[in-house]
Amino acid sequence: MDGKILRIILLAIVLCPLFGNAQTNDYSMRRCWGYHKDSCRTSKNIYYRVVDNSRSALFVKGQTSRIKIPIYNGRDYRISFCHDQVLGEGIVMRLIDAENESTLYDNSEDGFASEFEFTVTQSRDIYVEIAVPGTSRYSEAQDNADLIFLRKDTEMGCIGILVEHMITPVKGF
Amino acid sequence: MRLLFLLVMVLLSLTAAAQRPEECYDDSDTLLIVGGSLINSSNYMIDRSKLLANDTVFVNMPGLTVENFTVSAFALGQKLSVTNAGNVLSEDVLEQLTNKESIFKFFYLKDVILRTADGRKFAPSTKTIKITFTN
Numbered sequence A: 001m002d003g004k005i006l007r008i009i010l011l012a013i014v015l016c017p018l019f020g021n022a023q024t025n026d027y028s029m030r031r032c033w034g035y036h037k038d039s040c041r042t043s044k045n046i047y048y049r050v051v052d053n054s055r056s057a058l059f060v061k062g063q064t065s066r067i068k069i070p071i072y073n074g075r076d077y078r079i080s081f082c083h084d085q086v087l088g089e090g091i092v093m094r095l096i097d098a099e100n101e102s103t104l105y106d107n108s109e110d111g112f113a114s115e116f117e118f119t120v121t122q123s124r125d126i127y128v129e130i131a132v133p134g135t136s137r138y139s140e141a142q143d144n145a146d147l148i149f150l151r152k153d154t155e156m157g158c159i160g161i162l163v164e165h166m167i168t169p170v171k172g173f
Numbered sequence B: 001m002r003l004l005f006l007l008v009m010v011l012l013s014l015t016a017a018a019q020r021p022e023e024c025y026d027d028s029d030t031l032l033i034v035g036g037s038l039i040n041s042s043n044y045m046i047d048r049s050k051l052l053a054n055d056t057v058f059v060n061m062p063g064l065t066v067e068n069f070t071v072s073a074f075a076l077g078q079k080l081s082v083t084n085a086g087n088v089l090s091e092d093v094l095e096q097l098t099n100k101e102s103i104f105k106f107f108y109l110k111d112v113i114l115r116t117a118d119g120r121k122f123a124p125s126t127k128t129i130k131i132t133f134t135n
Helices: A003-025 A035-039 B001-017 B089-100
Strands: A055-060 A064-071 A075-083 A092-097 A102-105 A115-119 A124-132 A156-167 B030-034 B037-039 B045-046 B056-059 B065-074 B078-085 B106-116 B122-126 B129-131
Touching: A035 A055, A035 A075, A035 A156, A055 A064, A115 B065, A124 A156, B030 B129, B037 B089, B037 B106, B056 B106, B065 B089, B078 B129
Parallel strands: B045 B129
Antiparallel strands: A055 A156, A064 A124, A075 A115, A075 A156, A092 A102, A092 A124, B030 B037, B030 B056, B065 B078, B065 B106, B106 B122, B106 B129
């Protein structure tokens, strides 16, 4: 009898990590939480520090979403994004002036680069806008009644936006 | 009918072979000298002051020379795209990238146009080299 209990306990110990891994595909458990910390590569420049405005989110194909971040004069910024392969290539990142909605940078003019570094000469708020190409039931639905289900394996995935900054270094002597 | 098809295929392959250049150009042959060092990487980080007027784009293949190349840089709300004649950075571009107030943190060297020794245009290099400034 004791041996049977011991076997059940051992089996539970072996299976627990397996169940834990299975949970990583469960979107109801905030799967994208901390995605930018785990998946996005930080700069090789050691002076950059990650800014708290960095975010991760679940995206559906065809979806566009933005976050607002303040940028300060006298600092260099590196804004990069990483994403699940399911979302495909050609993800657009735009930096938009929050005051007048003018586009300050569009990565579609830069070979869909996944990182952009810049120096700030004037403090302001900007939007980092991410647009995922393609279509899904989410992007085609007119209202919630049209949206019955979304395929987790082919229509949605995580995107992380990593914001890093450093004091603008002095150039020359 | 089958014989005719085979004959057409053989002729087509012979035509394609005749059009192919004798030596295939490999993009890894496009090289760059920055600050006296040979750069053999598509993404390179340097101190801004190390970018010099005599830095050169060249090809590691006898008989080929660089006719021109494009420097492309992006900053917040600004874009720079200049085609440099020859294989060195023009003074104007160098000034824009290295002056104390420069806001460009990186630039690309791309669209390298090549020419053979007898003056014919060669297939352009599709290699893009990104130079990121550390300061």
